[in-house]
Amino acid sequence: MVSWACLAAVLVMKGVEWWSKHEPAGVWIPSPINGSISGEYGEAWLHVTEVSQRGQVVLMAFTCETPYPDRGLFVQYSGPAFGFPADIASAETSLDCLKSPTFMSGPGGGRTLVGSDLLKGKSVYQIGFVLPDAATAAKVVEQVKAIQLGKPRGLDQNKCVLDLFQLHRRVGEKTNGQPVSENLTAMLIWQPKQNSDANSNTAAAPNLSFGPGVEYVVYESKDPSTLGSYGSDSSTNADVMVNFDSGELFIGAKEQWAVQKRGAIGTRSAQYNSNIALGIGSELNGVVGLDTAVFPAVKKSWDEITVNSIVEHFYNAQIMSIDRYPAEYNKPFPSIWLFRTREGSMGVLQIAGFTENPRGVKIRYKLVQNSSVVKNDSATASALLSEPPKLQFLAWQDEWKTNQSGAARHPDGSPVTDAAELKWLKVVPSGGMDVSSWHLSPEPRFLKLWFSHPLFGQGSL
Amino acid sequence: MAKEVYNEVTLLDDQNNVIPLDARGSMAGDAQDANGQNGNLGWLTKTLSPGAGTNIPRRVTVRLRYTVGPLEKTSELTVEPRHSISMALEGNSHLNGVGEDVDGRAFVALAIDAGKMKSRRFGVVAVTKDGRELTVSPSESGSAGETGVSVAEFNFGIPLADVAKFIIGTRPIRTNEWKDVVLPKN
Numbered sequence: 001m002v003s004w005a006c007l008a009a010v011l012v013m014k015g016v017e018w019w020s021k022h023e024p025a026g027v028w029i030p031s032p033i034n035g036s037i038s039g040e041y042g043e044a045w046l047h048v049t050e051v052s053q054r055g056q057v058v059l060m061a062f063t064c065e066t067p068y069p070d071r072g073l074f075v076q077y078s079g080p081a082f083g084f085p086a087d088i089a090s091a092e093t094s095l096d097c098l099k100s101p102t103f104m105s106g107p108g109g110g111r112t113l114v115g116s117d118l119l120k121g122k123s124v125y126q127i128g129f130v131l132p133d134a135a136t137a138a139k140v141v142e143q144v145k146a147i148q149l150g151k152p153r154g155l156d157q158n159k160c161v162l163d164l165f166q167l168h169r170r171v172g173e174k175t176n177g178q179p180v181s182e183n184l185t186a187m188l189i190w191q192p193k194q195n196s197d198a199n200s201n202t203a204a205a206p207n208l209s210f211g212p213g214v215e216y217v218v219y220e221s222k223d224p225s226t227l228g229s230y231g232s233d234s235s236t237n238a239d240v241m242v243n244f245d246s247g248e249l250f251i252g253a254k255e256q257w258a259v260q261k262r263g264a265i266g267t268r269s270a271q272y273n274s275n276i277a278l279g280i281g282s283e284l285n286g287v288v289g290l291d292t293a294v295f296p297a298v299k300k301s302w303d304e305i306t307v308n309s310i311v312e313h314f315y316n317a318q319i320m321s322i323d324r325y326p327a328e329y330n331k332p333f334p335s336i337w338l339f340r341t342r343e344g345s346m347g348v349l350q351i352a353g354f355t356e357n358p359r360g361v362k363i364r365y366k367l368v369q370n371s372s373v374v375k376n377d378s379a380t381a382s383a384l385l386s387e388p389p390k391l392q393f394l395a396w397q398d399e400w401k402t403n404q405s406g407a408a409r410h411p412d413g414s415p416v417t418d419a420a421e422l423k424w425l426k427v428v429p430s431g432g433m434d435v436s437s438w439h440l441s442p443e444p445r446f447l448k449l450w451f452s453h454p455l456f457g458q459g460s461l
Numbered sequence: 462m463a464k465e466v467y468n469e470v471t472l473l474d475d476q477n478n479v480i481p482l483d484a485r486g487s488m489a490g491d492a493q494d495a496n497g498q499n500g501n502l503g504w505l506t507k508t509l510s511p512g513a514g515t516n517i518p519r520r521v522t523v524r525l526r527y528t529v530g531p532l533e534k535t536s537e538l539t540v541e542p543r544h545s546i547s548m549a550l551e552g553n554s555h556l557n558g559v560g561e562d563v564d565g566r567a568f569v570a571l572a573i574d575a576g577k578m579k580s581r582r583f584g585v586v587a588v589t590k591d592g593r594e595l596t597v598s599p600s601e602s603g604s605a606g607e608t609g610v611s612v613a614e615f616n617f618g619i620p621l622a623d624v625a626k627f628i629i630g631t632r633p634i635r636t637n638e639w640k641d642v643v644l645p646k647n
Contacts, residue, residue, distance in 0.1 A: 385530045389505075391523055391639045397508060399645070411523075413643030420500060427498045430506040431491035435484045442514035444483035447644065449470065449507045455529040456503030457494035 024170070028136045028184065030143045031166040042154030043068055044190050046162060051144040053137040056084060057092060058129045060144065060164070065123060072120025072191055075112075075127055077101045079167075079184035082132045089113040098128040101184055118191075129165075129186050140165045151419060155190035162188045209307055210347075211369040296334035297348065305336065305348045307368050314340035389453035393425065397432055397446035408450075425450070467582045467598070467634070470507045473522035480521065483510035511644070523639045528582050532630030538569070539626045551631050552577035557612060560621065567621040569629070570614045571599075581631040585615040590625045 043066060050061040064073060079101035092098045098114035119125050131137040143165045153162055164186040171182055293314055297305055340346040347367035391411050399407035405425040408416045416422060433446045470488070472480040482488065489508040495501045505527075511517055534551050538559065548556035550571065557570040569585045587595040595617050603611035617624070 388637050389525060389527065391525070391642065394642065394645055396645055407645065409643070409645045411639055411642045413645070424499050424502075424504075428493050428504045428506065429491040431489045431508055433484065433487055433489045433508045433510070435487060438484075440484065440513070444510035444513040445517060446484070446508050446510045449509075449523065451468075451505045451507070451525060452500070452502040453505070453527075453529065454495060454501075454503055456505045456527075457492055 026169055026171065028132065028139065028167040028169045030139055031168045031183065033143070033147050033163050033166055042156035042190075043071070044073070044155045046073075046153045046155060046188065048144065048148040048150070048164075051141050051149055053134065053141050054091070056131045056134050056137050057088065057098070058131060058137050058140045058144070058165075059092075059095070059126065060128070061124065061126045063124050064119070069121060072118045073125075074189040074191060075099055075117045075119065075186075076189055077129055077184075077186045080182050084130050088130060092128050094126065095128045096122070096125045098130070099186075100130040131184070136167065139167065143167075155188075160190040162190075164188060209369060210366045213364055213366045293340045295338045297336040297338055298334050300336065302336060302348070302350055302364075305338070310338050310340075310346050310348060310368055313338055314346055384454050387454060389451050389456065391449065392421070392452050393448075393450040395448045397448055400430070400432075400448055467584075467632075468505055468507075468525060468527040470509060471524040471526070472509070472511050473524060473638075474518055475520065475522075477522065480511055480518065483513050517644065519644060521642050521644060523642050525637050526634050527637075528584070528632040528634055530632060532584050532586065532628060532632060535628050535630035537626050537628055540621060540624045548629075550583070550629065552581065554578060554583070556629070559627070562616065565620050567617045567619060567624050568614055569627050570612055571629070573611050573613055575609050575611050578631075580634055582634055583613055583629065583631050585630075586628040587615075587617045587619070587624050588626050588628065589619065589623050591623075595619070 045065040046062055047064075048060060048062040050059075052059050075097045077099040081100070081102060084100065089098055092114050096115045096119055097112060097117055099117065100111045100113060102111050113130070114128070119127070129140070131140055148162075148164060155162060165184075166186075167184040168181045295313060335351045337349045337351075338347075339349060345367055347365055349363065349365040352364050393408040393410060393416060395407040395409065405416060405422050408425055410416060416425065428450065430448050430450065432448070435444065468490070472482070474480055487510070491506045493499060493504040495503045511521065536548060536550065538546060538548065538556070540559070546556065546559060550556060553574040554577075555572045557572040559569050560567070562568055567587060569587075571583055571585075573583060583599070584596065585599075589595065597615050597617055599613035599615045601611055601613045603609065
């Protein structure tokens with residue numbers, strides 16, 4: 001089973017790679033958006049209520065409820081410039097904001113044709129984005145309908161960016177055959193209080209710092225019991241991946257092990273029911289970010305990398321399905337890499353060295369975290385400690401086995417239908433009981449309970 | 462901040478009486494740290510049996526007892542070779558031993574006066590020589606009630622030689638109840 005799963009994963013990755021090279025040149029295609037904000041709780045409650053198009057302009061209406069009226073939302077629209085009628089704004093003067101794209105980074109990115117790119121003080125907004133043509137605008141309308149329409153989103157300082165739509169198009173190839181693409185991305189950015197000022201044009205970085213450094217020696221062969229629940233047949237010469245978003249370890253196919261000892265970042269994309277990962281594999285033979293933007297930090301040591309440099313570098317990064325840095329023969333290969341996953345995790349990774357007996361690769365990484373949350377700051381710590389846990393869902397185990405999230409209910413008995421909650425049920429491990437060998441009569445029925453709290457975690461076991 | 466390390470789920474009936482768990486009281490659990498996929502929430506899941514056949518209540522009260530947050534009232538225990546250590550701890554409890562098990566894993570064992578530690582739980586953090594902080598849940602033996610002495614053993618997956626010090630402390634046990642929880646229909 002594991003071998004088939006690995007084969008399927010390889011085929012999928014190859015398929016993505018093939019598609020990135022063979023999708024039609026010059027045509028804008030919607031990029032996957034994995035719900036940059038999945039929850040509906042936060043400092044601002046956003047709800048896209050309407051989306052339509054008028055020619056090459058996409059129009060959106062949304063509500064924004066917040067107890068912080070002094071804070072606002074920046075509208076950002078980045079991408080290549082293109083032509084449009086000079087009087088396009090005259091038909092949209094009632095909008096709160098109409099933008100065309102620019103390559104400018106940060107809040108305020110994009111050219112504001114109507115209104116302001118800082119939205120605040122109202123509960124209902126109407127905004128517009130100029131697209132290259134009406135056909136592309138129609139694609140955006142469909143993407144926004146699928147991803148955002150009717151789905152409340154909660155924004156706060158940790159989840160401050162809501163991707164509205166994202167398109168990409170292939171524009172050519174590098175000399176090494178790698179595809180070159182460009183993106184059109186529109187987003188809303190919830191600004192922290194201190195910089196939510198109409199006169200401010202700078203990106204307001206929350207109180208960020210590095211989290212703890214994580215180090216691994218990825219051995220060629222490893223006892224699977226320490227890594228996961230995969231079968232032992234997959235553990236020999238295993239390719240081990242680190243999920244930057246969750247910290248989980250995965251074991252890949254043994255065929256992926258690097259005989260030449262190269263480092264690589266690979267991912268198992270969320271759209272394939274997997275996630276961002278670090279891999280060491282000869283197949284990749286370099287650093288490859290899949291659904292992850294990666295960038296070599298040359299001429300900088302581990303300690304010289306700052307949080308700000310990572311945030312600034314990736315602030316407006318286009319997250320491509322494949323971002324490849326192949327190793328070049330007889331040339332030094334960078335050991336330090338900056339990365340940002342599509343899910344928003346950012347950090348720095350170092351291929352720190354190799355071991356020979358047993359053969360392995362030393363890696364370390366650290367993630368950018370909001371220090372106001374992760375540090376033992378007294379006010380935040382107190383708030384977190386006093387926050388009560390939530391009983392989120394219940395399900396009978398026998399029904400869960402056959403119906404998964406369809407079997408789950410809220411504590412008041414209502415079914416779980418919210419997309420974000422259904423996603424949680426999919427990714428949160430719930431374990432289970434099997435006492436069939438006891439032959440109890442009557443057979444006991446098992447109830448599954450899901451609790452959440454910011455400080456719950458793997459130490460809970 | 463250290464993650465939550467203790468939890469206990471109890472089901473109560475409409476008279477606030479504890480519902481004895483079926484399947485010999487068996488219970489399973491799982492947990493996940495907050496991440497971008499799970500709503501940036503920490504998760505704890507429990508699987509237990511409130512009954513069998515028709516003997517299952519329609520509504521229950523769910524009581525969760527748990528600990529979260531940093532250790533309080535901490536004592537530090539520096540690991541040094543050829544040192545015999547004795548340490549009195551909170552609530553008439555004592556450090557029972559520090560060492561390595563047969564698998565070469567460092568452990569700390571505490572003798573706990575259950576009667577005086579009804580409202581708090583011990584926790585131990587191992588600080589490694591390269592600066593990492595490791596936390597584990599203890600395996601417990603001895604008194605399971607509210608009196609007597611129990612032994613809590615904290616086994617860390619690293620050799621004792623890699624440990625710079627242990628931090629021993631306690632956390633208050635917090636309780637949250639959800640009343641009138643509707644058990645899903647068949």
